[in-house]
Amino acid sequence: MPWFAKIESGIVDKSTFDQYVPDHIDYVKQLNQRGHQAKSGYWNRRGGGMLLFEAESMQEAEAIVQQDPLVLNNCVTYDLYQWCLVVGD
Numbered sequence: 001m002p003w004f005a006k007i008e009s010g011i012v013d014k015s016t017f018d019q020y021v022p023d024h025i026d027y028v029k030q031l032n033q034r035g036h037q038a039k040s041g042y043w044n045r046r047g048g049g050m051l052l053f054e055a056e057s058m059q060e061a062e063a064i065v066q067q068d069p070l071v072l073n074n075c076v077t078y079d080l081y082q083w084c085l086v087v088g089d
Contacts, residue, residue, distance in 0.1 A: 001036075001054040003083040004061040006068070008076040009048040016075065023069035031064065048076075058082060 010017050024040065031038035031053055042049035051068065055061040061080060070076045 001056055002061075003085055004053055004055050004058070004064075005081050005083050006051040006053075006065050006078045007048065007081065008050070008070065008078040010076055012075050017070075020069045020073050020075055027067070027069055036064070052083070 028038045028040045028051070036053045036055060038051060038053035040049065040051045051065070053061070053064065055064055058080075061082070065071055065078065065080055071078065
């Protein structure tokens, strides 16, 4: 399956953002249970974060991102990219 990266920037205050983080974590766990090999984290110096995951197509990847609680609750803006893996397992 192709890999995809959602690169995001927060657009709400930290307390609003933080109230949706547990739901986001649960969502990433659900993605993993469905075989998407999802990883989520934030940039130490840059701000914002990234969700890296596998999906069958850009269309499926967009549908996955649209169900992320951080997106559903208007906490982030994002760009979605297909990541073309050159070296790795």
